Amino acid sequence: MKTVVSVTPxxxxxxxxxxxxxxxxxxxxxxxxxxxxVFEPLNNKAVFDRVYLEYGAVTxxxxxxxxxxxxxxxxxxxxxxxxxx
Numbered sequence: 325m326k327t328v329v330s331v332t333p334x335x336x337x338x339x340x341x342x343x344x345x346x347x348x349x350x351x352x353x354x355x356x357x358x359x360x361x362v363f364e365p366l367n368n369k370a371v372f373d374r375v376y377l378e379y380g381a382v383t384x385x386x387x388x389x390x391x392x393x394x395x396x397x398x399x400x401x402x403x404x405x406x407x408x409x
Contacts, residue, residue: 327380
């Protein structure tokens with residue numbers, strides 16, 4: 325199982341995540357936001373930028389609910405940072 329050790333919000337609703345293997349990857353969160361539901365509040369950039377880590381998972385507090393992304397899924401759906409910055 326992958327673990328995220330640091331996360332930084334970028335422009336255009338993307339995240340720079342560093343994983344426990346030292347790899348840095350960029351994840352585009354727009355597709356999750358477009359699905360709506362619990363991810364819809366992340367469309368507010370102020371909410372999106374308050375991203376934090378909870379037990380190695382990228383997490384937000386949105387409308388009083390913790391919303392997170394499985395680290396393995398985030399790794400799978402992201403690209404190496406040197407390809408996306």
